[in-house]
Amino acid sequence: MVVQAAEEILLKLSTPLYTVLILTEMALSHWHGKKAYTLKDTLSNVYLTSLNMGVDILIRAFYIGVLLYCYNWRLIPSWPSAFGYWLVLFVLEDLLFYLLHYVDHYCRLFWAIHVTHHSSEHFNLTTGFRSSVFQPLYRFVYFIPLAMLGFHPADIVLMFSATQIYGILVHTSYDIRLGILEWVLVTPSHHRVHHASNVAYLDKNMGMCLIIWDRIFGTFQAERTDISIRYGITSQPEDMGPVNMVLHEWRALWRDVRRAPNFRTAFLYLVKPPGWSHDGRTKTSKQLRNDEAMGRP
Template sequence: MPGTYEFEDFLLKVSTPFYLLLICVEIFLTYRPSHEHHSPRASYTFKDSFTNALLMLLNGGIDLLFRTAYVGVLIWFYNMGFKAAVSNPFFYWFSLFLLEDLAFYTLHYVDHHSRLFWAVHVTHHSSEHFNLTTGFRSSVFQPLYRFFYFIPLALVGFSPADIIIMYSLTQIYGIIVHTEYVGKLGWLEYIFVTPSHHRVHHASNVQYLDKNMGMCLIIWDRIFDTFQEELETVPPVYGLTKPIENATLANTVLHEWKEIGKDFKQKTDLRTKLNYLIKAPGWSPDGSRMTTKDLQKINQEGAIKSLYNK
């Protein structure tokens, strides 16, 4: 797909200076002398930003190495499926945008609700900072399975080349919502994923966990009941509920896999071992640990008790 590669190369050349400009502006806002909203170095550290860049390069390298395989799979399904007769190019691209955003929502939902995939995605959430470079803090191994969610698009007649182009375009939007410097955006909050929505997504506050999964559109979260508004009374606390103790690059990528390994070493049957992989992060056979749903249930019960005790 030479045309696709040329377009991606064009996007890279255009988006890179755009990202760098935005990052420089955000750094200036963070460190300017009159800055009162954040304490110095609250939004950026060199180590964190450097780690984000390395994770982006690792993700990109794996994506390039694996591209021939996943493009081949998409082409095979495209040829096996039916070609939807869509003569109107606007309707074609708009439909692809909607369905691909829904596919990403599904991917993202599974990444948060199955420990096997959370072990990959947790890298993106492990930073205790939230800035534009956080958007590059990639889930390193996601290219190995992400394409599975796009197979239905190929089956119904969307060209694999167009699927890849659309994903590349929406990724740009997905990166620039990683900022603390844009407040709520009025009516846009009802349709699109905004920085406010994505701050919630990256927060480790109990009521914010596993919320706002969309890439570009927030409508999926509103439809499937995973939406949470950013509350003035609950400022986001970024990072994981259990921070990484030794945040080397290797540990940032592999720490959850190490925890899975510890669980597998326990004397349990095969079904329990599979549940450690398939079920939600925090699941345990004896209930000694808590999933997001468990934590949110306790948090809600506590809020109700507090309300009645007033």
């Protein structure tokens, strides 16, 4: 009940903000001839976030129960400072989201879930709502360490919901600069790179709110003036209907698993990065970057 009440407050605060900003971006996009929005793409984003919310609602009691169980075995009985509690929760939860996001990009099984967030060839505020439909099924696992450290599950869920607001707002093609804060915070420029399908930009800038994790762990890439951004994924499916939009990468993964010469190779198709193949037929983002650096097609 506490989680629900807190999220209702966030919803009441964020909905008018989203509405005003989306309508403003739509108007500016039309005025500047950017064509950042299409009706089909916007409806697809609404459809995907609705599915994601449905999955989350269905399993919420389960994952909160798991977090509560872990919280009962917490290593830190109480935090001496409320400010320290919320600050550490914010930083650690953002770090764990970075880890989740990294795995989503570098493990094909989880990429099959996350790819829907990247399959739009447009980039605007509604892209932030283009959710990975099945991510709620496993996302909570990454937050178990927080419960073990003494953070209440209600606070964990609330913090994730709050940081998602910022995560949505950086989905814009408009150039909003933050000065020195860009060394610490994710900006629209950073996140444009993340959504690009250009080889130099693949699997970069994974942070939700803090860009420091990308700088620390080597996944940071600044936006380059010599690269014209292409949004979407490297192999864009022709069929972007409501079913294939969600399942196209699962079908591709299944085809690769079936053509594997043995069980070990089939397993590697599940856990290796997207693009990995046992015969070199397709390539990972790292291999593609190496080819580009060497001047190979």
